[in-house]
Amino acid sequence: MFYFDPLYLIISLPALILGFIAQIKVKSAFNKYNQIPNQAGMTGAKIARTMLDSAGLYNVSIERVRGFLSDHYDPRTRKLRLSPQVFDGASIASLGVAAHECGHALQHSESYGWLKFRTWMVPTTSIGSYLGPLIFLVGFMFSIQPIAWLGVGLFSLVAVFTLITLPVEINASTRAKKWSKQYLNLDRDQQAGIKSVLDAAALTYVAAMMQAVSTLLYFVFLLTGSRRR
Numbered sequence: 001m002f003y004f005d006p007l008y009l010i011i012s013l014p015a016l017i018l019g020f021i022a023q024i025k026v027k028s029a030f031n032k033y034n035q036i037p038n039q040a041g042m043t044g045a046k047i048a049r050t051m052l053d054s055a056g057l058y059n060v061s062i063e064r065v066r067g068f069l070s071d072h073y074d075p076r077t078r079k080l081r082l083s084p085q086v087f088d089g090a091s092i093a094s095l096g097v098a099a100h101e102c103g104h105a106l107q108h109s110e111s112y113g114w115l116k117f118r119t120w121m122v123p124t125t126s127i128g129s130y131l132g133p134l135i136f137l138v139g140f141m142f143s144i145q146p147i148a149w150l151g152v153g154l155f156s157l158v159a160v161f162t163l164i165t166l167p168v169e170i171n172a173s174t175r176a177k178k179w180s181k182q183y184l185n186l187d188r189d190q191q192a193g194i195k196s197v198l199d200a201a202a203l204t205y206v207a208a209m210m211q212a213v214s215t216l217l218y219f220v221f222l223l224t225g226s227r228r229r
């Protein structure tokens, strides 16, 4: 029901627009730099193995996973999963994405604070994203303020989670850029290419954060508005 409220649309419009722009940017940056071979002449899988080994992370294995940009590092199993285009591709884009995911593995091995916090928040966040809006709705519909605020509180965990994701993602990209600059002999154009791919990806996380915050604002707005009546 919330998604058809014009107020919700107005509040979340900036986030929706940014999300849309971010999606386009990610796709266009990836497609552009996926056409250009990286100067190291290495596939994403090879880049990842080299970067992990250079940090002594021999125990992190690399797997091919289905999907487009489905690349991720799984801290629980210590596995780096790369999408086919990144795993097998020897482009600037596959280099950037593979190195970024390795950045997460490095964060994990160093017990990087924001990553630890983020991993710790995963279960509570999934509860908050489902139960928060539901509890809010019940409280709001039956005008039970404490219940509605409990829903808001639960959903605010989602907003916090998306906020914590930002330093984790930006740090992983910084590590990727630093490593490729130090270990691979890339010219400025190649480095700039890696940067545009990773910056576009970072924008999607900013959009997700804004989306969560605007939904939270909407809930608060409904509650404080109904209180005045």
Ligand SMILES: [Zn+2]
Residues within 6 Å of the ligand: 100, 101, 104, 169, 172
């Ligand atoms: Zn990441």
